[in-house]
Amino acid sequence: MSNLAAVVAKPDVEVAIASLQEEGIHDESRRLVEQDEETVAIPVTEPPAATRVRDVIEQVDPEPRASDLPTLLEARGFSPAEIEAAPSSWAVIGDVILVQFGECGRREAVAEALLELHRGADTVLHRAGIAGEKREPTVEVVAGSGDTETVHTEHGTKYALDLARVMFAPGNKTERARMGEVVEAGERVLDMFAGIGYFSLPMARAGAQVTAVEKNPTAFQYLSENARLNDVTDRLELMLGDCRDVVSVRAEAGEQYDRIVMGYYDAFEYLDPAMAVLAPGGTLHMHEATPDALLWDRPVERLETAAEAANRTVLEIDRRRVKTHSEGVTHIVLDATIE
Incomplete structure (x- = not known):
């Protein structure tokens, strides 16, 4: 061997x-x-x-890799009950391990085992949640160096970020990659809630001309850095501010976009300004956290009501499940063609 x-x-x-x-x-x-x-x-x-x-x-006397976390914990003397209480999933973002510990009683020991399992990582963060309109995270350093700033690479796109200051949703990985696949080179795209460039960067890398709007100054700082990191500064127009204000100015100037991305759970509240700058036959991607009992009636009704108020017609709607948001609630996205 x-x-x-x-x-x-x-x-x-x-x-x-x-x-x-x-x-x-x-x-x-x-x-x-x-x-x-x-x-x-x-x-x-x-x-x-x-x-x-x-x-x-x-390598001389190479070390075998533990196959999984339970195996490592068992070797460290954890009881079956303690192993059962340990996290069953986590995400490695750059060189940071992001995990929700829940009812786990031996967080530090589990975190050290995770660092052994993922030798390229150097910090373990407990993710407590995301709060506020600016989507700011609450995290706690559990083990490792404590450095929360990193560069995460996903499908060729590089995301520089500080996980203690800006959000990153590991479960949106497929959706981020998809946006780089559905867009066409030369399309004019408006990303109304750009963050650090979750969707803007893959689309700009695919050749689209993207206007990325973000109101959180910290996220905007990383968005600017990521534009340079991915060499798309010529295709990414960066706007710091409230997307409603930006859209209002663009609408008055008669500007229109072929595609609008609304990657925010309360995106329905911003449908009116989005309709004002979406080109005829353009595509709108509306995200929402929807109770399972209201799938797909609520998001579709919200979209169609906004279109009707703008004297526009929804020609086609593609429905997609992104991930589970919480118990009984699903993160979804509607891909709608609007005439």
Whole structure:
């Protein structure tokens, strides 16, 4: 069996692993090993042909990788009841592990086990929730270095962010990637709730001309940084402020957009200004957190009512479930063509 490992810089670990997996040479039976303060050794079955690495080394006495968290916890003396109370899911965002501990009584010990399981990460955060119109997170450092600022790479898009200051929804990964696939090069797109560029960045990378509006100054700071990080400053117009004010000015100037993204649970409250700048035959993506008992009647009724008030017609609606928002509530998105 090969004991080869590819040495990469710590900030590049996530991208490198994805590339090595595409090459089919990532050895998941062995653990990532920290080489020094700047680099990590990723186990591989053969030298990489397409992945950029600093070096390829032969490991001596390589460490086997624990298969899962329960196995690690059992080895650390956790009782079956304690293992049952431990988190069953979490997200690795850049080099930060984001997790909700719930009723787990040994948070620090579980967090240390998570760091062992994900050797490329260096901080574990407990996610308490997202609150307010500016969607600001409440988090707690449980283990590791405590550095909450990171760069997360997803389907080739890089997101710089501070998880203690701005929100990031791991469950929206598929939707973020989809927006980069449905848009066409040259389309004029308005992202009314841009955040750090969740949807704006994939669309701009796909060639769309995107106007991204964000009212949270901290999120806007990272949105600006991410435009440069992804080399899309020529296709991404950044606007700091309330989207209603921006849309009002654009509507008076007669500007229109081929596609409008409304990635906010209360997006229905902003449908009137959106209708004012959506081009005939344009597409509107309206997000909502909908009680399951009201699927799909409530969001569709809200959309059709707003269209009627604007003397417009909904030609077609595509309904999509994004993820579970909470018990009995689903995060959905309507893709609507409006004449």
